[in-house]
Amino acid sequence: MPKIVDHEARRAELAEAMWRVVYRDGAAAATVRSIATEAGWSPGALRHYFTTQTELLAFAMEHVVAKATRRFYAGDWTGPVREVVQRMLEEVLPLDQQRVREMEVWLLLAARSPTDPVARARIAEADDGVRRATELAVVTLADAGLVAADRDVPSETARLHALVDGLALHALLHPDVMPPDRVRATLAHHLDDLLRPAG
Amino acid sequence: MPKIVDHEARRAELAEAMWRVVYRDGAAAATVRSIATEAGWSPGALRHYFTTQTELLAFAMEHVVAKATRRFYAGDWTGPVREVVQRMLEEVLPLDQQRVREMEVWLLLAARSPTDPVARARIAEADDGVRRATELAVVTLADAGLVAADRDVPSETARLHALVDGLALHALLHPDVMPPDRVRATLAHHLDDLLRPAG
Numbered sequence: 166m167p168k169i170v171d172h173e174a175r176r177a178e179l180a181e182a183m184w185r186v187v188y189r190d191g192a193a194a195a196t197v198r199s200i201a202t203e204a205g206w207s208p209g210a211l212r213h214y215f216t217t218q219t220e221l222l223a224f225a226m227e228h229v230v231a232k233a234t235r236r237f238y239a240g241d242w243t244g245p246v247r248e249v250v251q252r253m254l255e256e257v258l259p260l261d262q263q264r265v266r267e268m269e270v271w272l273l274l275a276a277r278s279p280t281d282p283v284a285r286a287r288i289a290e291a292d293d294g295v296r297r298a299t300e301l302a303v304v305t306l307a308d309a310g311l312v313a314a315d316r317d318v319p320s321e322t323a324r325l326h327a328l329v330d331g332l333a334l335h336a337l338l339h340p341d342v343m344p345p346d347r348v349r350a351t352l353a354h355h356l357d358d359l360l361r362p363a364g
Numbered sequence: 365m366p367k368i369v370d371h372e373a374r375r376a377e378l379a380e381a382m383w384r385v386v387y388r389d390g391a392a393a394a395t396v397r398s399i400a401t402e403a404g405w406s407p408g409a410l411r412h413y414f415t416t417q418t419e420l421l422a423f424a425m426e427h428v429v430a431k432a433t434r435r436f437y438a439g440d441w442t443g444p445v446r447e448v449v450q451r452m453l454e455e456v457l458p459l460d461q462q463r464v465r466e467m468e469v470w471l472l473l474a475a476r477s478p479t480d481p482v483a484r485a486r487i488a489e490a491d492d493g494v495r496r497a498t499e500l501a502v503v504t505l506a507d508a509g510l511v512a513a514d515r516d517v518p519s520e521t522a523r524l525h526a527l528v529d530g531l532a533l534h535a536l537l538h539p540d541v542m543p544p545d546r547v548r549a550t551l552a553h554h555l556d557d558l559l560r561p562a563g
Contacts, residue, residue, distance in 0.1 A: 269475075272474060278537060279392070279536075323546065329530065331533070334530070338474060342522075347522065351519070355523060361560050
């Protein structure tokens with residue numbers, strides 16, 4: 166199916182152009198016009214692939230989620246369990262400029278998701294990836310005997326997932342009160358609590 | 365200063381019209397045109413007060429934050445301390461349709477805040493209100509002897525604030541996995557942990 170392969174390659178090329186613009190100029194700068202210019206296409210040619218900014222953001226998000234998922238599963242997760250789990254979770258937090266930009270795109274899509282099914286589907290996919298990472302973190306700690314026996318894995322996963330997303334939001338919106346070191350320390354403090362019996 | 369008073373009254377009238385539209389039709393429906401129609405004004409007259417949708421959303425947010433703050437401080441916070449604190453925190457979570465709509469407006473503004481100073485100022489104000497509510501929750505529990513002596517109030521406030529905002533986000537974006545009952549249970553479970561020594 167050479168035509169389909171070509172179509173996919175062209176879409177990937179556009180996603181890469183979009184991310185170059187986002188990393189350089191910020192998420193708000195990603196418009197159909199600016200991405201067309203970056204890719205060396207006419208806006209009309211780009212509109213053959215994406216007709217709205219939401220579709221553009223959704224495809225760029227899909228591209229980043231796929232890359233992050235591959236990187237996550239190919240990662241070197243050897244070492245002391247507690248340190249490995251901390252690193253796994255830091256991977257999904259906006260602790261450097263690149264991931265801050267990715268989260269800005271996430272936030273633009275999330276804001277559209279109550280009314281836009283395309284945005285909603287991509288947000289669900291991205292958030293499911295983070296939920297699975299937090300679940301893996303809790304299960305890994307539990308398997309290593311680092312979670313108190315009476316703690317419930319699904320409850321602790323839901324709580325850790327909320328904490329991780331809240332920290333991500335504060336790191337993005339209020340970096341003055343939640344700089345990277347404080348994000349890491351708050352996460353470490355939370356993992357400490359999992360060691361203690363729930364009641 | 366009768367002119368200023370009148371100006372403020374007109375702005376409050378517009379904020380009320382905006383919230384009627386948001387509660388009825390959703391946050392995305394709040395445009396300069398739809399708010400003008402709801403208020404019985406011409407779009408031109410409305411543009412005398414607000415020139416962009418961000419300014420409109422920011423003013424509506426300010427209005428809701430002021431109302432929520434008054435309600436919070438006038439609230440009946442009597443009863444067993446632990447129950448009171450749970451109720452205080454539930455007050456800032458999107459557990460009914462009205463607060464879901466308010467959070468949709470918050471999310472639209474938050475998505476604009478990395479590039480828009482007007483949005484950023486309103487988000488900072490709204491988020492500071494939630495941070496103060498979580499601080500009051502931790503201090504109230506600590507004063508009642510319901511927080512382990514070795515726990516650090518600023519750290520626990522930062523963690524509780526992240527948890528509350530993460531839960532709010534999941535309640536809004538993924539109500540299927542985080543319905544109101546699960547939000548309340550996760551919050552209650554987190555407060556239980558504060559009773560136990562940190563290390």
